[in-house]
Amino acid sequence: MRYYLTGSITGLLAALLLATTAQAQAPAEGLSPTLAAIKKAHMVKLGYRESSPPFSFLDQAGRPIGYSLELCEAIVEDIGIEVDDPQLKIEYVKVTSDDRIPAVVDGKIDLECGSTTANAERRKQVAFSPLMFVAGTKLMVPKTTAGTAPTDFKGKTIVVTKGTTNEQAMHAVDKKFNLGLNIVVSPDHEQSYQMLVDGKADAFATDDILLSGLIARHKSQDKFRVVGDYLSYDPYGIMFRKGEPQLAAVVERAFRRLGSNRDLIPLYNKWFVARLPTGERMGVSISPQLEESFKVLDDSAGGTN
Numbered sequence: 001m002r003y004y005l006t007g008s009i010t011g012l013l014a015a016l017l018l019a020t021t022a023q024a025q026a027p028a029e030g031l032s033p034t035l036a037a038i039k040k041a042h043m044v045k046l047g048y049r050e051s052s053p054p055f056s057f058l059d060q061a062g063r064p065i066g067y068s069l070e071l072c073e074a075i076v077e078d079i080g081i082e083v084d085d086p087q088l089k090i091e092y093v094k095v096t097s098d099d100r101i102p103a104v105v106d107g108k109i110d111l112e113c114g115s116t117t118a119n120a121e122r123r124k125q126v127a128f129s130p131l132m133f134v135a136g137t138k139l140m141v142p143k144t145t146a147g148t149a150p151t152d153f154k155g156k157t158i159v160v161t162k163g164t165t166n167e168q169a170m171h172a173v174d175k176k177f178n179l180g181l182n183i184v185v186s187p188d189h190e191q192s193y194q195m196l197v198d199g200k201a202d203a204f205a206t207d208d209i210l211l212s213g214l215i216a217r218h219k220s221q222d223k224f225r226v227v228g229d230y231l232s233y234d235p236y237g238i239m240f241r242k243g244e245p246q247l248a249a250v251v252e253r254a255f256r257r258l259g260s261n262r263d264l265i266p267l268y269n270k271w272f273v274a275r276l277p278t279g280e281r282m283g284v285s286i287s288p289q290l291e292e293s294f295k296v297l298d299d300s301a302g303g304t305n
Contacts, residue, residue: 031083032244034110039083044076047095047109047239051190053213054271054282055115055133055236064092067271071132071238071258072113078254082246096188098163101125104239111251112239115210117165119234127248128237130255131293135207136230137169140196140215145203148227150177157182159192159201166206169232189214196224207234209284216280259297268294 031039038044048064049056056066073090080086095103100116103109104126115135118128139150139158147153150173160167162185174181184201186192193214195201204211211226240247258264265286272284 032246034107034241034244034247035079035083035250037107038079038088038110039085042085042087043089043091044079044111045091045093045109046072046076047093047100047103047112047114049096049100049114049188050094051188051193051214052115052210053217053278053280054276055210055213056113057213057217057278059277065277066113067267068113068115068132068236068238070267070271071129071255072111074258074263075111075129075238075251075254078250078257082250096163097161098187100163100239104241107241110240114239115207115236116239117207117234118237118239119165122239123242125242126239127242127244128239129251130297131235131237131290133209133236134287134289135209135234135236137166137205137232137234138208138211138226138230139203139205139228140193140211140224140226141203142196143223143225145227150174150179150228150231153181153203154179155181156202157184157200159184159186159195159204161185161189161192161206162187164206165232165234170205173231193218205231209282212282212284216276216282217278219280256297256300259294259300262298264294264297265291 046069048069050058054066055068056064059065076088076090080088093103093109095109095112095114100112100114101122104112141147158170158181160170160183167183167185170181170183173179174183184195186195189206189210192204192206196204208226215221215224215226238251240251258267268286272282272286275281
């Protein structure tokens, strides 16, 4: 009897020890999977785009810079607080419009800091931060082009960037108006722009702000212009993994902190109104819709006007 009692106690102690060990080995003290991986690596992986000024692009030294990257770096500060590691390092990982969503889903990056539309279809796979910009599909054309509406380009060649909502928008317009467009796809915005420069396309369709950014970056205001009505509505957000409420709360907390400190509008002006580090100037004032969105963040954080 004594043997079995002792055995039971021994077994209980062993079970408790295993439970304690398992708890100690659990993902970083109950952190969500992404935050646990960040804590373990002491590093956050930020996805950036090479040619999406002023959101995410390269400076003269080839370093990733931009509005979206600054927002992500602010989120990293709050992640550091959440995982109790204020010295988190940042690894910058290049992504494209085509592979950015798989990069988030597969854990190649923790935050995608580009110019990504937060729509219902994408929300099935990933999560998004609060609104950081509002754009829409328009056309970039040579200044010698008279047409401005999609119907003016019947039978013409339109280049789009692979994996973008603009590609879907142009196919929808083509079908709606029976235009017989030749819609060609390139790997990134820079190559789409180059197709227009080389005369291989009659127009380049993507978000209006990105078109303006490319024109400013290449100093080609005398060669190209952005025309037409909006062909889609594209609200931008920082993208991260879906199904992690703790990570979502950290991202939202970072935006509320920026809103309550009145940092969002100065940050916007730095990248859209003032001269960029690469020399060009966008000159795009904040829209009333985005300004109101930032104000809501301020109010939700307890700010006062």
